[in-house]
Amino acid sequence: MKPVILDVDTGLDDACALLLAARHPDLDLKAVTCVGGNVELDQVVINTLTVLEAADRTDVPVARGAALPLLQPTRSAPHVHGVDGLGDLDWPRSTRTTDARHAVELLRDVLLTAAGTGELITLIPLAPLTNIALLLRTYPEAAAGLREIVFMGGAAGIGNATASAEFNIWTDPEAAAIVLNAAGELDIPLTMYGLDVFYDVEITLEEARELIATGEKSAVLAGSLIEIRCQLYGAEAATIGDGSAVCAVIEPDWLTTKAFPLRIELSGNWSRGRTIVDTRNWPGAMTSDPHGAAPTVVQVATAVDGRRYADLWLRTVR
Numbered sequence: 001m002k003p004v005i006l007d008v009d010t011g012l013d014d015a016c017a018l019l020l021a022a023r024h025p026d027l028d029l030k031a032v033t034c035v036g037g038n039v040e041l042d043q044v045v046i047n048t049l050t051v052l053e054a055a056d057r058t059d060v061p062v063a064r065g066a067a068l069p070l071l072q073p074t075r076s077a078p079h080v081h082g083v084d085g086l087g088d089l090d091w092p093r094s095t096r097t098t099d100a101r102h103a104v105e106l107l108r109d110v111l112l113t114a115a116g117t118g119e120l121i122t123l124i125p126l127a128p129l130t131n132i133a134l135l136l137r138t139y140p141e142a143a144a145g146l147r148e149i150v151f152m153g154g155a156a157g158i159g160n161a162t163a164s165a166e167f168n169i170w171t172d173p174e175a176a177a178i179v180l181n182a183a184g185e186l187d188i189p190l191t192m193y194g195l196d197v198f199y200d201v202e203i204t205l206e207e208a209r210e211l212i213a214t215g216e217k218s219a220v221l222a223g224s225l226i227e228i229r230c231q232l233y234g235a236e237a238a239t240i241g242d243g244s245a246v247c248a249v250i251e252p253d254w255l256t257t258k259a260f261p262l263r264i265e266l267s268g269n270w271s272r273g274r275t276i277v278d279t280r281n282w283p284g285a286m287t288s289d290p291h292g293a294a295p296t297v298v299q300v301a302t303a304v305d306g307r308r309y310a311d312l313w314l315r316t317v318r
Contacts, residue, residue, distance in 0.1 A: 001026055001027060001028040002026060002027055003027075003122070004027050004029055004123070004246075005031050005032070005107065005121055006018065006021055006031075006032045006126060006246075007035060007103070007107075007125040007126065008032060008044065008048055008126050008127050009034070009036060009039070010034070010038070010044050010047035010048045010086075011037075011038030011039060011077065011080065012086065012225050013126075013242040014038065014126050015047065015051045015225050016225055016240040016242060016243035016313070017124075017240075017242040017243040017245065017246045018032065019051060019054070019055050019218055019243075020243050020312075020316050022055035022056075022060065024246075024250055024316045027249070027250065030060075031060065031062070031063065032048055032060055032062045032063075033062075033063050033065050033106060033131050034048055034098075035067075035103070035128055035130050036066065036076075036128070037074070037076070037127045037167075037171055038076060038127075039077075039078070039085035041064060041065070041067040043084060045064055047085050049096045049098070050091060050092070050094045051086075052094070054218050054221045055218045056217075062096075063099040063102060063107075064098050065102065065103030065131040065134075066130040069128060069130055069172035069174070069175065070133065070174045070175050071172075074171070075171060080232075082228070086225070087225065089225075104131060107123075107135045108139040111144070111145030112144070114145035115144035115145035120147035121145055121146060122148050122149075122150060122249055124249060125152070126151075126168075126242040128169075128175060129151065129176045129178075133172075133175035133176075133178035134175075136178070136179060136182035136183070137178060137182060140182065140186060143182075143186040143187075150191040150249055151190070151191070151192060151245070152193050152194070152242050153166055153194060154168075154169050154176075154194040154195070154262075154277075155198075155277075156196050159274065162270070164270055164272075164274040165272065166275065169264065169274075171273075173264050173265070173266050174266065176275075177263075177266060180264060180298070184296035184297075189299070191248070191257060191298065191300075191301065192262065192300050193255075197301045197302070197304040198241060201239055201309040201310050201313070202237040202238060202240075202306065203239075203310055203314065205226070205235075207223075207226070207310075208230065211226075211314070211318060212224060216318075218317060219317055219318050240310070244304065247309040250312065251312060254305040254308045256303035259300075260277045260278055260298060261277075261297050261298075262276065262278070262294055262296060262298040263275075263276040263294045264276070278293075
């Protein structure tokens with residue numbers, strides 16, 4: 001089993017990811033940490049506890065993290081996830097409480113334990129990287145417990161929050177830049193699962209309704225998440241979004257990545273929050289660039305076997 005931690009801002013696609021991580025037999029879900037993003041933090045916590053209860057995983061500790069980005073206001077996405085972040089499904093809410101520790105402290109404790117046992121953890125941030133930036137700058141020693149970080153965010157090409165920037169990075173670009181720099185300094189392997197592959201893992205409306213028809217609690221929730229996304233966009237299929245980043249941890253061979261230097265744009269009227277993936281390969285590119293080479297190289301997802309990941313998700317949540 002691969003030990004993992006998810007860091008989430010639970011909206012519809014984070015919920016798809018939580019169900020997969022909570023139920024897949026090859027993953028050992030050590031903890032889940034929450035950050036403001038798709039919805040405000042209190043609602044993120046409620047949604048996260050609710051999804052884990054639907055998955056019969058009330059054993060997994062959940063902690064509250066940063067409510068706000070480091071330097072700018074929170075900008076939520078009710079037009080994508082509904083007012084409550086779960087598509088306004090009116091799903092029965094969990095009454096469970098969170099861990100007494102702050103998310104950064106829970107991350108520190110779990111990772112230091114992992115460092116001591118040698119059972120290194122894959123950290124999967126599916127949200128603005130505020131908690132992870134705070135962790136790596138406050139407790140850099142916790143990096144010894146990390147095998148890798150696989151984060152959903154950014155893109156080599158398109159944006160979604162703006163024409164240039166993907167939502168998670170755009171929400172807290174300073175945090176993303178800190179995580180990049182810290183990972184380079186601490187030798188943490190990074191994989192960016194961005195918008196270039198994000199939309200390529202789809203579940204059809206028919207498949208969603210088959211899940212709902214099982215009557216099994218987690219399958220009904222999983223199918224409902226897809227169904228509401230299809231309704232929101234007037235489509236016959238919907239992406240599992242963040243869920244496919246968890247698929248990439250379970251079956252990395254079905255994901256194509258390439259190593260590229262990466263920077264985060266922190267200024268610019270039109271490009272703040274853009275992930276600048278340096279794909280140049282001609283001789284002398286770096287020596288002639290006044291900025292020099294980006295200090296951190298990241299494995300950037302460039303292609304995915306979408307049908308295989310969709311089937312993996314369906315088998316697991318069913």
